[in-house]
Amino acid sequence: MQEKVVVKGLYKIFGPEPEQALALLDQGLSKDEIFEHTRTTVGVQNAEFAIREGEVFVIMGLSGSGKSTLVRMLNRLIEPTRGQVLIDGQDITQMGKQALIELRRSVVSMVFQSFALMPHRSVLENAAFGLEVSGMHKEERHARASRALETVGLAPYADSYPDELSGGMQQRVGLARALATEAPILLMDEAFSALDPLIRTEMQDELVRLQSTQAHTIVFISHDLDEAIRIGDRIAIMEGGSIVQIGTPEEIVTRPANDYVRSFFYGVDVSKVFNAGDIAADDVLTVFERTGVNLRAALAQLRDRGRTLGVVIDRGRQYRGMVSINSLAAAAARGAGEEPRWEAAFIGEVAPTPADAGLSDVLGRVAGSDYPVPVVGADGRYLGIVDKTILLQTLDKTT
Amino acid sequence: MANDNLQIEIPVGEWVEAGVDWIQVNLTGVLDGISDVLAAVIDAFEGTLLAMPPLVLAGLIVGLATWRVGWRFGLFAVAAMALLFGMDIWDETVSTLGLVIASSLVALAIGIPIGIAMARNDSVEAVVRPLLDFMQTMPPFVYLIPAAIFFGLGKVPGAIATLIFAMPPAVRLTNLGIRQVGEEHIEAGQAFGCTGRQLLVKVQLPLAMPSIMAGINQTIMLALSMVVIASMIGAGGLGNTVLTGIQRLDVGLGFEGGLGVVLLAILLDRITQSFGTARRGAAPSGLARLKRLFAADGPGASGRG
Incomplete structure (x- = not known):
């Protein structure tokens, strides 16, 4: 399979003097030591992975581990401090403003934890949002948004407003908005974390079903190992801004790299990890x-x-x-x-x-x-x- | 004595006078331009309103009150109109209303873009914020002096003093509203490829609308109170009635003028507020609600049950 997203030596330093912090990092100082010296925070350090086309790649970690920062560097909602992000072989960190906007409109779309729907727009207009900003005509974008709503099972609610829908349905709209642009890469930032457990499982199954019919390359951020195992082809585990292990769900469970990784699956139902x-x-x-x-x-x-x-x-x-x-x-x-x-x-x-x-x-x-x-x-x-x-x-x- | 030695005079008043003189001499063209534009705007509104048959205008106001707020408020509007006719201050009320609308519109046309600029740029905010504080703490009467000096007496200086006095809330609440738009909505806009302008028009402004509408409401209310004060420099209208009452020590006349102002204030306040509480861009009451009601019978809503 072809590698769709390749991340090379990616760093994000928050604070006034990122260069100084980078130099200290290179000397091998820890995140806490650097914060003490420079008052800068290391968000992500030396992230390195390749995501294959059609793969569901889950990035897991506790809050503050840098996973949300990492995913935002993949469409440059957050500017990387150092390193490369190659999408289809093209380094997006070198892209100009216009090229970046084009990338966001047609190649990478995103689903948010808080749904981030526009309350003043109907469900259909929300789903059509990405197409609207890229300048598509009303009829065409509404047709495509309707198809996306159908895919997520919300076609009857096209004329409703977000505040009339339940959380699960709102996130379906968020998903439809991302699908409508037909971008091959989907970034999902804790997309199901705000939903109650039953709905969450339902949405996970929905995503897996969707993958079987129209495979996207999905980067899924989660703090829930059950979720990661359910939907992930591979899982990357982050701790303190670094990726500590990347592997298939079985590899992660059977050969955890350290105690941090192991700590994730206390209480995890192994009967989901393994099959016969x-x-x-x-x-x-x-x-x-x-x-x-x-x-x-x-x-x-x-x-x-x-x-x-x-x-x-x-x-x-x-x-x-x-x-x-x-x-x-x-x-x-x-x-x-x-x-x-x-x-x-x-x-x-x-x-x-x-x-x-x-x-x-x-x-x-x-x-x-x-x-x-x-x-x-x-x-x-x-x-x-x-x-x-x-x-x-x-x-x-x-x- | 010792006191005399310590006395240091700072001639702030003289400086201001010198500045005013300079402006009068060198910027006559600009002042005239401003004056002409404002006069045209005021004429357009006041002239149109005064030219309307009173019953038609009253009917319009009652209709608006009923549509936007409700039938009870519609009844109130009917009573208010009757009272204004009965007190024989209809023309003054309409004149005040015209001046309020004209100066509010100009205040908003200047204030909202400034608010937007403030929200998008921290340096602009750093400059404008103290200026707004200054404008709002200055006693309203003080605005009358430069207005009268630069523009003479009449409606135009009245409108100038009014729009300066009324502008700050529109600026402030536009700025606040845009800054309060959640990070997640900004991110969503950016993630789907909004340009800066699209982000403003499609995300920030619509989401800031309740706050902006509150600013518009406050600007209109401040404009009303200032228009009354501006009658001291010849702005006319209900303020004149009040002023005459004061000059003649005619309590009855003063009260009638004051009551007219209050009635107008209540009408303007409730009606403009109703636009702020409308949850969506298009008013969901009236037509849109009817449309959705009918749409609900169509095949589209069958899955709802």
């Missing part, structure tokens, strides 16, 4: 279904290895069924005359689960069954099993 494929282990003996291997051979194999369970797969590693010593023995005894079929030995109550099933789905099945749950990939290939031990170990990782 992530934790499936190849702990069970596999038996190939092919000529020359019959039920008795399999039975002997299990006994030799001291196992009670086995998974039968074909030569393409496609999952066929699960067998136990008991089921094999019973099937062999029943079909005394002819060669017994494998199907007769499969344990009926065991059904495979897809690899992308959430842990919360698997949890119930594993807990309620005497057997582990086999996991298969999208192509039907056998990946491994999830049993009670594996589940408990996973759940224990974060507590």
Whole structure:
């Protein structure tokens, strides 16, 4: 995938003498020491990352960690002190006023935590705001704004005013306003943080759904790890103006860079982080279904290895069924005359689960069954099993 | 004695006189220009209002009061009009109203742009703010002197004194309103690619409108009070009635003039305030409300239930 937004050595110093503070930073002084010496505040230091086209990149951190400053440097609502921001390979920190305005009108749009809708404009006029300032004719911009409102499910409210809508609906208008410009890059600054939890989850799902139909490159600021995991393809964690770790949600949870990162997921529901494929282990003996291997051979194999369970797969590693010593023995005894079929030995109550099933789905099945749950990939290939031990170990990782 | 030795005279009065003389000699053309423009504006408003048949004008005022404020206030307006006719001060009231509208309009035309400039530039604010303080703490009578010296007696100097006296709230509240526009709205405007001018016209001014309207309301009220005082230099109108009452020690006449001013003040205040409380740019009452009512029956609103 192509890299859409590349940030190189980006710094923001707030205060009267940024140069001096930069020099001290280069000498390795900490943020607090610099504040003591120069009375300047380091907002962001040495941010470095690349966001791929169509990716949802979540920047996470506590308040004051510099995440809002960082995202505002991506469209220069805040001027970077040093460093580069490349959008489609072009350094926006070198752009002139007019080029910057063009960039904001057609390439980068933004959604705000406080919605920032114009109270004197109707929902439709709010959604059309970006198009209006870029000089589009009324009919055309209203048509496009209507489409954007339809996308977020607010078409019936086009003539309402923001103060007549609930918070969730207002933020849908904010989203529609950003979508209407058809900018490929969306900056979302704590876009859902002001909403109550139920609506927040709903909006997150909405965003994920939207991404599946019209993929934007999204930079999403959040302080909520659950949210980051839900919607993020990758997460960058910020502390004190620096990025301390960048990785996929699993990487962040399984291999946190430091205690600060770890502190985020106390209380995080791991069943959302992992899916069945992530934790499936190849702990069970596999038996190939092919000529020359019959039920008795399999039975002997299990006994030799001291196992009670086995998974039968074909030569393409496609999952066929699960067998136990008991089921094999019973099937062999029943079909005394002819060669017994494998199907007769499969344990009926065991059904495979897809690899992308959430842990919360698997949890119930594993807990309620005497057997582990086999996991298969999208192509039907056998990946491994999830049993009670594996589940408990996973759940224990974060507590 | 010792007192004589310490006495230092600062001839502020002389300096001001010298300045005034200089202006009179060197800036006659400018003064005449200002005078002509103002006279034209005043004539336009006062002339039109006075030329109207009194019943038509009264009907208009009652209609406006009913539409903007409500039927109860409409009834009040009817009573006020009847009282003004009954006290036989209709022409004076209309003359005052015309002068108030004319000088308020000029005050706003100058004051609002200054307020905008102040909001957008801190140095402008630093210069203008003390000037406004000065203008507002100066006793209103003092404005009459230079106005009369530069422009003689009559309606024009009256309007000059009035618009200077009435301008500060419009400047201040425009500045305040724009500065109070939330950072998030400014950011939203910028993030979607507003130029400086678009930001002003599409974001700052509309959001500052309630504050600006409050400034307009105060300017009009101050203009009314000053127009009455300006009758001392021949501005005419209700102020004249009051002035005559004072000169003749005629309590009845003075009270009638005063009552006329109060009635006019109440009408102007409530009607201009109603524009400030209108939540949206277009008045949502009247037509717009009807339109939305009908629109609600259309297919567009079906999802609302």
